[in-house]
Amino acid sequence: MSCGSSGSQQKKAIDSSGTKVVTDFIIPDTTLIPNDKYGELVRYGRELMLNTARYIGPDGSAGKYLGNKMNCTNCHQDAGTKAFSFNLMTSHDNYPQYRGREGKVLTLAERVNNCVTRPHNGKPLPLDSKEMVAFLSYFRWISSFVPKDKPFKGAKNLHVTFPAIAANPEKGQHLYQENCARCHGVQGEGQWNEDKSTYIYPPLWGNSAYQPGSSMHRVIKQAEWLKNNMPYDKVKPGVAFLTDQEAMDIAAFVNNDEIHPRPNPKSFDYPHIEEKAIDYDHGPFKDSFSVAQHKYGPYQPIIDFYKNNGLKAVY
Ligand code: HEC
Ligand code: HEC
Known part of the structure; x- marks a missing residue:
């Protein structure tokens, strides 16, 4: 299920008359x-995306780096090539890039290590390790399928329209039991594979799941991803199953730290507070909205505050 598909469905960005056409889904032909x-x-980089824990997990054959047994492809599905699934096909072209969370320009290798340390709760890969060079080689190769002159469908996740009311973790709990528990477990613990080297269904909370401070821990980010990726067996690329409100409520429940423990590394994010993502749930903030409103919304008043003060609202 986590195997990336191959096949040659690449569409040209410019047709024979030289006119720009809408680019359809792109699936690199392996x-x-x-x-x-x-x-x-x-090839090794793709393997690492799909079977991350096997190579660089806590019992990894190529080195023990990750703190959990999840795989990159659990979130960047089809090894980072699935549309609307934190797609990584433009990453090679988009770095080095300024990142508000660190308040500095990061290389793509440093950005890979961000995901190794969070959500994977691990320690960074050496920048000159075979594994890091393999990740970067793979990202370069998948980027070669991307049209350079226009965005392609699924490069970014689907957007959610923000409800006028806050996301509701209690409603999310019911929706979770109805739509998610059959795979991820009633306690969000996921389901091991046979030899417990990784998961068939990865965990959503608990000490083996992603940490606070991971983007998946932000309600808007997660809702946008859920909308086109979960429930796993009910979505098709570009066709959502959950409504926006349901996706927000479920993300609020999954990310409710009062009832759901997570590994919690101490980290100091966003040195410039005005660059904080609006759904980041850790103060101090540039504005006077509460932690709860930042976490669960309603978000529009926060966005308006930023706009009215000539600042860019990040989400
Ligand atoms: C729990 C989910 C999760 C897992 C597992 C995960 N990531 Fe990520 N990753 C994210 C999220 C969320 C983002 C932020 C995407 C965004 O803001 O659009 C991200 C961003 C990235 C980016 C930057 C993309 C860009 O173009 O800016 C790279 C590169 C990346 N991840 C690589 C990896 C690698 C390599 C692994 C495995 C070692 C991994 N990720 C595992 C959730 C995850
Ligand atoms: C039919 C089984 C199934 C159902 C139902 C399902 N998932 Fe998943 N989920 C998966 C699989 C499989 C993956 C890993 C995808 C991959 O590796 O390609 C996953 C990955 C995830 C991830 C990212 C990895 C992680 O553990 O952090 C999140 C978050 C998630 N699911 C949330 C949900 C939520 C919320 C629901 C309910 C709306 C849901 N899922 C319903 C099978 C399922």
């Missing part, structure tokens, strides 16, 4: 990975 030294690393 049979096109070159048979040379670079191709070897591209």
Whole structure:
């Protein structure tokens, strides 16, 4: 289920008359990975995306880096190539990039290590390790399928329209039991594979899940992803199953730290508070909205505050 699909469905960004056309879903054809030294690393990078825990997990064969047994593809589905699933096909082109969370320009390798340390609760890969070079080689290779002159469908997750009221964790609990528990468990514990080397269904909270401070822990970010990726067996690319309100309520329940423990590394994010994502649930804030409103909404008043003060609302 976490295996990336191959197949040649790439559409040209410019048709024969030179006119720009809407780009359809792009699925890199893995049979096109070159048979040379670079191709070897591209293949290894893809393998690392799909079977991360096997190689660099707590019992990893290539080194013990991750603190949990999740795989990159659990969130960046189909090894980072699935549309609307935190797609990574433009990442190679988009770094180095300024990041508000760190308040500095990061390379793509440093950004990979962000996900290794959070949500994977691990320690950073050495920048010159074979594994890091493989990740970067793979990202370069998948980026070669992306049209350079226009955004493609699914490069970003679907958006949610913000409800006028706050997201409601109690409603989310009912929706969770109805739509999610059959795979992720009543206690969000997920389900191990046979030898417990990784998960069939990854955990959503608890000490083996992602940490606070991971983007998945933000209600808006998670809701946008849920909308087109969960329930796993009920969505199709671009076709949501949950309504926006349901996705927000479920994300509020999953990310409710009062009832759901998580590993909690001490970290100091967003050195410039005006660059904080509006749904980041840790003060201090540039505004006087409460922690609860930042976490659960309603978000529009916060967005308006930023706009009225000539600042950019990040979410
Ligand atoms: C629990 C979910 C989760 C897991 C597991 C995960 N990531 Fe991420 N990753 C995210 C989220 C969320 C973002 C932020 C995406 C956004 O803001 O649009 C992100 C961002 C990234 C980015 C930056 C993308 C860009 O173009 O800016 C890279 C690169 C990345 N992840 C690589 C990895 C790698 C490699 C692994 C495995 C070692 C991994 N991630 C595991 C959730 C996850
Ligand atoms: C039919 C089984 C199934 C159902 C139902 C389901 N999921 Fe998932 N979920 C998965 C699988 C499988 C993955 C990993 C995807 C992959 O590796 O390609 C996943 C991954 C996730 C992740 C990212 C990884 C992590 O553990 O943090 C989140 C968050 C998530 N699901 C939330 C939900 C929520 C919320 C619901 C209910 C709305 C739901 N899922 C319903 C099977 C399911």
